[in-house]
Amino acid sequence: MNILIVDSDEKALTDHLDGLGHELQKADSAASALEYLQGDPDSFDTLVIEANLKDGTGNDLIDKIREISQTIHIILMSAEAVSSDMLMFFDDLFLHYHLKGASHVDIDALLADIEAEF
Numbered sequence: 456m457n458i459l460i461v462d463s464d465e466k467a468l469t470d471h472l473d474g475l476g477h478e479l480q481k482a483d484s485a486a487s488a489l490e491y492l493q494g495d496p497d498s499f500d501t502l503v504i505e506a507n508l509k510d511g512t513g514n515d516l517i518d519k520i521r522e523i524s525q526t527i528h529i530i531l532m533s534a535e536a537v538s539s540d541m542l543m544f545f546d547d548l549f550l551h552y553h554l555k556g557a558s559h560v561d562i563d564a565l566l567a568d569i570e571a572e573f
Contacts (some may be wrong), residue, residue, distance in 0.1 A: 488520075
């Protein structure tokens with residue numbers, strides 16, 4: 456699976472997903488993620504986005520991504536439980552939520568579900 460990880464410091468997850476054989480690209484900001492997607496929006500199956508980015512929020516980035524693609528899967532990671540501003544995205548069938556710091560087994564299960572759709 457081709458995954459774009461948008462997070463400035465998520466080395467453990469990157470190493471874990473790489474070890475499972477996923478093709479990974481890393482973006483450390485919302486701006487660099489958008490550059491990847493505007494260049495070739497079909498090059499990624501899934502985006503893994505940190506809720507708090509150095510140049511904006513994950514929610515702002517999701518809004519911009521949805522202008523490019525309505526169907527790319529997004530896993531939003533946050534160190535906090537679901538907040539009210541995240542609830543607006545729950546009608547998005549291609550958005551998944553992952554509590555940052557939770558077991559990698561949880562994100563593996565999410566990715567397996569996504570991959571089964573292909």
